[in-house]
Amino acid sequence: MSDYAWWQKGIVYQIYPRSFQDSDGDGVGDLPGIISRLDYVKALGVDAIWLSPIYPSPMHDFGYDIADYRDVHPLFGTMDDFDQLLEEAHQRGLKLILDLVPNHTSHEHAWFQESRKSRDNPKRDWYVWRDPAPGGGPPNNWLSCFGGSAWELDETTGQYYLHSFERRQPDLNYRNPDVMDAILGVMRFWLEHGVDGFRVDVIEFMSKHIDLPDEPEDPNWNGVEPYARLEHIYSRNQAGVHPLIRQMRTLVDSFDDRVLIGEVFVFDESIAAYYGDNDECHLPFNFNLIYKPWNAEAAKADLDAVARGEIETPPLSKYFDWNASVIRKTVEDYEAAIAGHGWGNWVLGNHDQHRVATRVGSQDQARIANMLLLTLKGTPTCYYGDEIGMTDVEIPPDKIQDPPALNQPDLANIFGRDPERTPMQWDASPHAGFTAADAEPWLPVAPDADQRNVERQQQDDTSVLALFKALTHLRRQERALHVGDYETVDVGAAAHDVFAYTRRHEGGDDFLVVLNLSDNVYTLDLCSVGEKADITLASDLTRSGEVSLDNLSLAADEGLILRLA
Ligand code: ISL
Numbered sequence: 001m002s003d004y005a006w007w008q009k010g011i012v013y014q015i016y017p018r019s020f021q022d023s024d025g026d027g028v029g030d031l032p033g034i035i036s037r038l039d040y041v042k043a044l045g046v047d048a049i050w051l052s053p054i055y056p057s058p059m060h061d062f063g064y065d066i067a068d069y070r071d072v073h074p075l076f077g078t079m080d081d082f083d084q085l086l087e088e089a090h091q092r093g094l095k096l097i098l099d100l101v102p103n104h105t106s107h108e109h110a111w112f113q114e115s116r117k118s119r120d121n122p123k124r125d126w127y128v129w130r131d132p133a134p135g136g137g138p139p140n141n142w143l144s145c146f147g148g149s150a151w152e153l154d155e156t157t158g159q160y161y162l163h164s165f166e167r168r169q170p171d172l173n174y175r176n177p178d179v180m181d182a183i184l185g186v187m188r189f190w191l192e193h194g195v196d197g198f199r200v201d202v203i204e205f206m207s208k209h210i211d212l213p214d215e216p217e218d219p220n221w222n223g224v225e226p227y228a229r230l231e232h233i234y235s236r237n238q239a240g241v242h243p244l245i246r247q248m249r250t251l252v253d254s255f256d257d258r259v260l261i262g263e264v265f266v267f268d269e270s271i272a273a274y275y276g277d278n279d280e281c282h283l284p285f286n287f288n289l290i291y292k293p294w295n296a297e298a299a300k301a302d303l304d305a306v307a308r309g310e311i312e313t314p315p316l317s318k319y320f321d322w323n324a325s326v327i328r329k330t331v332e333d334y335e336a337a338i339a340g341h342g343w344g345n346w347v348l349g350n351h352d353q354h355r356v357a358t359r360v361g362s363q364d365q366a367r368i369a370n371m372l373l374l375t376l377k378g379t380p381t382c383y384y385g386d387e388i389g390m391t392d393v394e395i396p397p398d399k400i401q402d403p404p405a406l407n408q409p410d411l412a413n414i415f416g417r418d419p420e421r422t423p424m425q426w427d428a429s430p431h432a433g434f435t436a437a438d439a440e441p442w443l444p445v446a447p448d449a450d451q452r453n454v455e456r457q458q459q460d461d462t463s464v465l466a467l468f469k470a471l472t473h474l475r476r477q478e479r480a481l482h483v484g485d486y487e488t489v490d491v492g493a494a495a496h497d498v499f500a501y502t503r504r505h506e507g508g509d510d511f512l513v514v515l516n517l518s519d520n521v522y523t524l525d526l527c528s529v530g531e532k533a534d535i536t537l538a539s540d541l542t543r544s545g546e547v548s549l550d551n552l553s554l555a556a557d558e559g560l561i562l563r564l565a
Pocket of ligand 1: 061064065101145165201202265351352
């Protein structure tokens with residue numbers, strides 16, 4: 001009956017290595033630290049670890065600026081540490097997925113060091129170099145995701161190089177097939193090493209329009225993010241990316257049972273293209289649950305009012321339309337978009353996004369968010385710390401480190417990514433057990449870490465952590481939940497607040513999931529689904545027993561997973 005791959009049935013858990021566990025007291029997490037926490041990860045009931053980059057890097061983008069693709073940063077440990085991590089993960093039945101960053105390197109990478117030496121250097125063409133515009137200045141109007149122009153003038157040769165992100169992250173040039181060969185070589189190196197796959201960073205950026213034309217202004221720009229002022233119709237998501245992905249997939253498929261995950265920011269039916277004909281990404285990341293509810297207009301209005309001194313900065317949850325109508329439509333649209341193309345997946349948090357508990361505005365709703373993520377159809381990706389309801393941590397101005405926040409200080413509150421990258425909260429000891437008592441963590445530990453931490457939640461059988469584990473275990477046990485079909489259930493007048501759906505699979509029990517995304521109380525008539533059902537799991541981990549579906553009471557902020565008779 002094992003007709004599904006591990007990456008279809010399983011759950012992915014993202015570890016941001018700098019912030020998970022420090023073993024040597026330098027205030028930055030490392031591989032031995034992760035090894036020491038593998039039993040915790042295993043006990044979470046997840047199946048795979050995705051590690052954000054661990055390679056040598058000057059850390060201008062905290063590892064997403066890679067100086068050597070085939071080694072481990074001394075900050076994180078050694079190759080031997082990596083081998084031990086891989087072995088110990090595998091011993092526990094955990095897969096290990098590496099982050100591959102092929103769109104750009106660090107400016108310190110040997111390829112770029114060569115490339116910038118002269119216009120006729122053999123590696124010149126490995127990056128995107130152009131002369132200044134006729135009147136001087138950058139070759140086109142492209143913008144960096146982190147603010148400002150996407151071009152940097154290199155005095156040595158008088159040409160500009162392209163950087164879609166930080167200026168010390170030059171973009172590689174995939175028009176030159178040697179570049180792809182080099183990256184495929186990197187992938188082969190790690191696959192032969194035994195890693196179980198890759199999460200490919202900004203895969204949709206790898207190909208650019210051959211003429212690098214100016215990008216048009218977006219007439220619907222909401223005025224918040226400078227990068228969003230242009231429509232990125234030439235710098236990303238180009239047809240030319242698909243042959244590149246196919247080469248990656250061919251390589252990955254030449255090894256047993258590996259996975260290729262692609263980071264794409266595509267929110268309509270064109271996401272299907274990233275599956276190819278089952279010859280591109282196994283899982284093109286689905287960020288719909290993060291981006292669809294995001295209300296940029298409201299954020300913009302408030303930014304202006306804050307600038308005028310009229311209001312204090314409101315909580316971020318104000319801009320996140322976390323309501324059942326939005327979420328239901330998001331799920332249905334995505335299901336329709338990928339139908340017949342490939343296996344779905346869901347992401348609610350990562351190292352680039354405000355913590356889900358902060359976006360949804362309360363710990364009660366953080367429970368509902370975890371319930372949603374772990375009961376939808378498609379592979380869930382969980383972000384470390386979300387299993388205990390970690391929230392964004394306010395970063396004092398002198399501690400801000402993230403490039404988009406440093407480059408755009410007035411937008412740091414919205415686009416800074418430090419707040420969601422703070423140290424894992426293990427216990428109530430100094431620095432929450434993340435690092436030695438006399439060390440200084442690279443980012444501040446949450447002020448509430450003595451209350452919200454793993455140790456405390458392990459002792460409380462109604463904690464967010466207990467719920468997370470109950471959810472993963474139920475998902476793992478029940479075929480309907482890990483591979484069954486999804487169908488929306490009509491909740492009538494409660495539609496704005498309550499999201500309900502069934503998960504069904506032949507030969508096992510079927511489930512009804514009912515999530516109250518509000519603090520209103522409801523009595524629902526769900527008799528279209530059945531007469532009676534058993535509460536298998538409730539968000540408070542307390543409610544249980546048989547219920548009549550024509551008269552189902554739902555408390556404020558309550559979520560229920562019901563086993564259908
Ligand atoms: O452009 C965006 C959305 O439309 C941005 O969110 C951006 O593409 C995204 O943050 C890309 O993230 C990845 O690549 C970056 C790195 O800083 C991030 O941490 C990584 O996840 C550059 O490597």
